[in-house]
Amino acid sequence: MPSKSGTLQIIGILAPRKMRIRQIRCPNIGIRIGLTDYHKLKILPKPNASTSFPGMKEAVDSLRLFTKKPAQMKIRYIDFIQQTYEFPQDEFRVDGDQLYFNDISMMELVKKFGTPLKFFYLPNISRNINRARSWFKKAIRENNYQGQYHYCYCTKSSHFSFVLKKALQNGIHIETSYATDLDIIKRLEKSGDFNKEKKVICNGFKTDQYLQRIGEMHRDGYNIIPVIDNPFELSKISEEVDGQIDIGIRIAAEEEPKFEFYTSRLGIGYKDILPLYKNRIQKNEKLNLRMLHFFINTGIRDNAYYWNEFFKCLRLYVELKKISPGLNSFNIGGGFPIKNSLAFEYDYEYMIDEIVYQIKKFCKNEQVEEPDIYTEFGSYTVGESGGAVFKILNQKQQNDREKWNMIDSSFMTNLPDSWALSKRFILLPLNKWEDAYERVFLGGLTCDSDDYYNSEQHINAIYLPQYRASKPLYIGFFNTGAYQESLGGFGGMQHCLIPNPRILLIDRDEEGKLSYDVFSEQQSPDSMLKLMGY
């Protein structure tokens, strides 16, 4: 007979079943039994309860009952995640039955700030910028590459002041798409967040207004580089500037074979660029061709399509460089991927090393100086800082197999990429990780039949902890920081007038202390009604 906290040998009951039971409670006899391995039971006294052992027989009986249950049923949500992915991951972990994102308790956020809620965890902006920089630095050093690397942020991914200010704190340059971007830059200069040394690379099909602003800013001493999208822009820019301006040319990439179009509408076709340079730029004293730019719509990927386009652009760079001495910059655009699933795998370091190595090798063979490399990472800069948090309001069982968990906002308005492009984000529950899971569909509040979310990136379904009205379920979409407000709108009218959620900014100081700042409150009905003339 074991003493107070002794060990009981029960070989023969547990060993053949290989069960792993963490604890068995026998409240009626005042003990808890913790299992230390398959053969031994440790008898733990229940606090404030009698620890004498007359109830031993009942304890063992209840244990026998337990062993009759099917062994090792993995029905908890945490089991599902651990069986499907490597988990925990750098930024996600679970404590108790709750999710932590970058060591922030998501349920604490819910308690303090409510739902629906959008948040930006700003340190991830700096983290990603500095990671890319360090990979380029390493690749440049290891390949003995002679050019420099310049990180630009593509403003259209998120124009919010807090995003630009955080990015600029890391010494980046800016890439713009439209005239209004230039007003943003002027404001940032005024507030001391931007200085004129930084480069402003102007992309896009340029309206007169955009071209005029470029001229103004050039005259004002900004380091501005318009990237020519079409030949019409050349004469207008020449008219707008005093003295000489550095320009770039955007190559119109050939689209991936499965795309609807053959050549991108953006930029100038490969074959037309050399003649354009010879006829319109070479002898124009106001224009100095400095940059060749391309952007591959499907992103920077280690596949045949990407490398094929990349080498076409590199070949053109080398040909142009031989007749255009001012050319010294090769801009590979945006398209650096971000984590859209717990199964995401991408070897950033390898890809950057390969890009640097290939440019070096190509230029060496052609006996051309290696160019400075520019990137214009948008999603990569800001995507992994953003998140959206919702409460499941209720569950509708529409037939035997279809359970709809209704969120307290809308997918169409908050995560427009999810319906327009069927884009997927990381989706995780914030609580109830110890509860059993079930397959569900997620529905938004608008009455639009497209306002739903029904699959993950790598699983053609959604699994979440079982809905129970008595214990509300909260869910989060992560890495949603890029494009969602630019496309879905911020303020203004909304589909079915579902308001924009509150936006919360989270930052961390050098000592690791977190700060929370509400950037905007949930959109008020009044603000919408006013816009519509009520």
Ligand SMILES: Cc1ncc(COP(=O)(O)O)c(C=O)c1O
């Ligand atoms: C010219 C240019 N540069 C950069 C980007 C940013 O791309 P991403 O957000 O994929 O990095 C885009 C996106 O459309 C673009 O058109």
